[in-house]
Amino acid sequence: MLSLFPPNDYALIAVILGMPLLGAIVNGIWGKRLGNAAVRFMALAAVGVSFAASVVAFVALAAHVRQAEDASMDAHVKLSWTAWEWMHTAGGQGTGTVPIEIKFSIDQLSGVMMLVVTGVGFLIHLYATSYMEKDKGFARFFAYLNLFIFAMLVLILGDNLPLLFVGWEGVGLCSYLLIGFWYENMANAAAGKKAFIANRVGDFGLLCAMFLLVNYTGALDWSGMANGAHNLLHPNMTGPLSRVQLWPLGSGNVYPPGPLHFLNPKTPLTISAATAVSLALLLACTGKSAQIPLYVWLPDAMAGPTPVSALIHAATMVTAGVYLVCRMSFVFVLSPFAMMLVAIVGAATALLAATIAVVQNDIKKVLAYSTVSQLGFMFLGVGVGAFTAGFFHVFTHAFFKACLFLGAGSVIHAMHARVHADDEAQDIRNMGGLRKWLRLTHWTFAAATAAIIGLPLTSGFFSKDEILYRAFVDNPVNPEDGKGFLRKFGTFHIPPVVGPILYGVAVAAAVLTAFYMCRLYFLTFWGEFRGWTVGRPSLLAKQELAGTKHERDHALDAPHDTELEDADETHEHHEEDLSQPGYPPHESPWQMTVPLIVLAAFAVLAGWLNPGFHLPWQAMDHWLHPVFAPVSSAIQVRHANDHEWAERMEWPLALGGIGAFAVGTAVAWWMYIAKRGEPAKAIAQAQPALYQLVLDKWRVDELYDATAIAAVDSLAETSAAFDKSIVDGIIARLTSLVVAASGTILRAFQNGVVHVYAATMVVGLAATGWFFAVPHANATVVDAGNDDYVVTAAPGVGYAYRWDANSDGKPEKADFGADSTLKLHLEPGKSQTVRLEVKNAFGFVGKKSIFVAHPPAQTSSL
């Protein structure tokens, strides 16, 4: 196996990538004709084969890693496959040609990511075959979903930044298509558009980063950029371009002396190219991974079908930003300032999104904000230099969040048995007590909830705890500090107060996480079912009349008939007696519960791959170590890199995570189980303004509407007004006026009399004949340098030439000849008139005088 696919030509990657693409093409083009069974088979086979090939590739990679370790070589092994050279470009600073190849590679980092994408992707495909069964866009859905897997694999496996960008855009496109999958609803289409546009803002950053990187490092593939990364700090050229100037824009004094002159600083504001690249990449990641300030699209993205939310907007695509930071870690560590900013963005996002999630009532919205918050944790992790911890959280989060979303999908599926409006079926206020009917869903949801809230020994506990710990102790420093250029410019040192603040914010976010997830879990699965009255106004009225408590018990008793539970297979459009409670919620089919069970098992157990706490087995840490070994020197711990202090701090700091779990869970238990939600209502009533503000997501959308979007809108309106008044009103009208006027004039000539046309034709023929019968003397003068001028006569059929260079009336040669050029020598300041005579085949002669002047030499330049 190892010899069949050598590491530098690992063609199995073509299968991994090709199968989902094939599935997308087949389902996209012929899906409607093939029927749902074939579409299902194609989609599952595509991702399944891709997953199987990924496993094979991963095993091969592990074997190569083992070989390299045994030989004590660099264990950062890459299985790569070059399809073709896409294009090449010129690198900056004399670095020559930069080839950009269609090249894919699997190393330790992309290998894990690839397994997660294809593995979780397969489970979610399986789930979706049942969830989307009745949808009329079944084939279209799976075409998009397969295309997404393909694009995501391109993103992960691409060996250079442009290729990653192709995948980056591809997943963005699929995300857009799938958010707006039910495009008949305007809100869904708008949500898709919002996601697309927010991502475009981020893509601008990625493009800028690529331009800077190819200019400074002279490469765009991972290893080439890593090798050239030091040029970002010590450019091998001098002058103002060695650093990126932020202000004034461009270079030099932009604002001349005058009222605006104060905008010119005494010294231009510059940043190192490493910081510029890192900030541009951070912008890209905030877009794709839904961080402040571009996170607003992700909650709206829940308009898509639930499997999409699980796959794209929780498990895979949104973690692409974290992957990119890990991938470009060699650039980020060169800029401690950018690292700090990444960590701050992450921590702030984690807290902000967690506060919003606390009050949301839509089950998917809560999970969406939870995703934003967990992505914030990941960014906090990679921002403090704990790349492995951050990536490990990507890994565990993929399982428990996918499980939560699929569980939510199962719940929504169950609720649709009773409630047909989407909004009401997703509202946790209409749920409650669902564990009676959805046993499997309940247990898997509980397992995933335990993981996300950090129940000790589950996966989320280990990954989150490592991030919290590293946020406190880590201190990224610039590995090039004091060398080369940095001796002159100095470098940024992260203030020691940042670590504890990040830790505090993250613990607060963890408390809120535990609270809102338990709130969601308790409200959905515990207590009594509150959905009996939804859509049944008569029942509600009866219930209100008879007093709440008694009637609710009655309503609960009624559906305990087992016949009803089983007879609900076709619950779409049964005519119901709206005064009766109707069908109870029901468990989902096996295609939906099997993925839940698998994901729940991983959610609970995956943490043992990297438990932290300095335990002897750290599989993930060991596995990823070669990837992050080059940057490890940049990640020190605080207290003057005192590793013993850091080790001593591990257990005390873990108390923060455990405490967050305990406090959040206990408060949620007290509020929603012990007191049946009364305290929550009381708080909301006591602080109506604050509650409304948080319920409206801190009105960030409204802020963006009022600022950035309003600015673009007004620009659009101005353009539209300009278009209407100037372009349409004046330019277009003027054009049409000219055309109409000339038409009126020309129409007079079209009198319809054949003889006039014939006469015109005869006149035209005569004129053409005359033109060809008379020779045309014409010439061009060319400065040949050295004070020489060449006069060239225009050619024509049968022409012969005679020159008179000094215009004395006596031509140089008496006979006409074929020589159509005349050379002249003219000193500066002199001029001469040349006479040219041209004779054509009829013997007619044409004459022309040509004036040739040599301007005087310029002695001084102004």
Next chain:
Amino acid sequence: MIPVEHYVTLSSLLFIIGGVGFLVRRNVLVTLMSIEVMLNAVNLALVAFNRARPWHAIGQTYAGGSHTGQVFAFFIIAAEAAEVAVGLAIVLALYRLRRTVRSDEADLLKN
């Protein structure tokens, strides 16, 4: 042998008669006949020149002479026949439409 100049003179006269007829006569049938006269003037010039200088084919000189001009005249006659067929069809169509064969009354497309 009649010198070629006579033929050419006759040909020019015929061509001018045909051209003037084409320009001044309003009857479409006469206009067609004028075109025939012009074409035959050209035919006459072609065969006359070929008869007078048979060894000057286009671009080449043949020892035994060539008949390019004569043959070309036949081609022109063939083209004439086609032209007349189309032309008469147009005349018929015009007559059905406007009940006239005067070309200055066939001005539906004017302006």
